[in-house]
Amino acid sequence: MILKAPWEIDLMRKSSRIVAETLGKLTEMINPGLTTMELDRFAEAYILRRGGKPAFKGYRGYPYTLCVSVNEQVVHGFPSTRRLEYGDIISLDLGVVVDGYYGDAAVTVPVGKVSDEARRLIAATQGALSRAISAVRPGNHLSDISHAVQSTIEGQGFSVVRLFVGHGIGRSLHEEPQIPNFGPPAQGPVLKPGLVLAIEPMANAGGSDVMILDDRWTAVTCDRSLSAHFEHTVALTEDGAQVLTSYTEDESAQGTGR
Template identity: 45%
Template sequence: MIVYKSEDEIALIRESALILGKAHGEITKFVKEGITTKKLDKIAEDFIKDNGGIPSFKNYNGFPFSLCISVNSTVVHGMPSDYTLRDGDIISIDCGVYFKGYHSDSAYTHAVGNISPEVQELLDVTKDSLYKGIEKAIVGLRIGDIAYAIQQHAEAKKFGVVRELVGHGIGQNLHESPEVPNYGKRGQGLKLQEGLVLAIEPMINLGSRYIVQEEDGWTIRTRDNKPSAHFEHTVVVRQGQAEILTTFDYIEQAKN
């Protein structure tokens, strides 16, 4: 069932998304060589709770952490651990906030120290593909238009587009209908209407699109063990131009 949101509901998601954006900014201050991913998880959880929110991911279907932290060849759903970040790593931080009854969800992939030009291109193209998809999240187009825009941009650069994992609707539940794939055909799928809130999240691999699941039941890696990047925004479908509810502004500020 598709749940379209009222302006009052969208305003609450926007409040949730602001806490989330600030949490990402706080985490970014500590993303550097020598810190453990478990420490980053603690920083995020404390910040979200101190600002009146609840980490959406913690205990979701049994997931024991506030962040999904995916390093290098991990695509998504990586579990925080005692792993210490090193120069040349890339780290995807996926976070959700539940506030006043509504969820928001976003992800950002960071470079740690110096990364290779090809991995930097992967990050740039994945981020750009997110915005290419968001450009199509407007009234009258279809889910397939979002998916096609993401796929075309990434595959034009010879990167692999993960197919088994998708974006989603979001609101009172973290995952709602519809699914938002990162590959597809223009003009196909659900017709987009005002008030549909979506988490759009391309997951793009440096090598092939194929993935494997680790024995922990959560961690998803690239089959060829090459790096993967992940960027995500929560957006609302509007006339003419989508409204992005989450923000990377606090991340960019923390980097400078």
């Protein structure tokens, strides 16, 4: 595990703040008829205007600023001319780098009124992220985060995506350790102040199996059931867990005991 000094975490707050602001703007834009490419173009322009750089564009050959995944798409979906439809759900995954340090977050948003299943799936996945963040405490084990995700999602009758994992983050977009979204508690490395993690539960309404499409990026559920994805960049400090990509003040203090 790569531990960060307090000054490094402060630098990560800059990139993470731009991530949070951009996702907030994008969420406000979501409406039937909007194309996913319009979301990507807005995100890139906004990030550059705020002094950041899109972290995903060019990363391992990925060609866009956003990962935009709709309905049965799990993660890494390409922006396109596809227009959102009433009742869709859309996952937006975004990374930003500022001064050599990264922030990364994701959110799943309903397009208008969605089915009860979709609403419950979104709530369960977001709840799993919240419980996982609460497990980020000195002395806990890495697998306590994984177990929090799995128990929350499966407890609501949904399945956990096992192919993709959360990860450490800092001077690189992906650092050790990897964080599976499943597993028993009290195993693996002990969590220490200075650790910064990108925690990202992904849940499917149907089975857990996913497949990669011919574009070599877009992952979809094998049974074409709905999928949801949430993510935050979380720093473990001497004062507790701090959500660097928080959308609200209350969320940023989650896990600190305040």
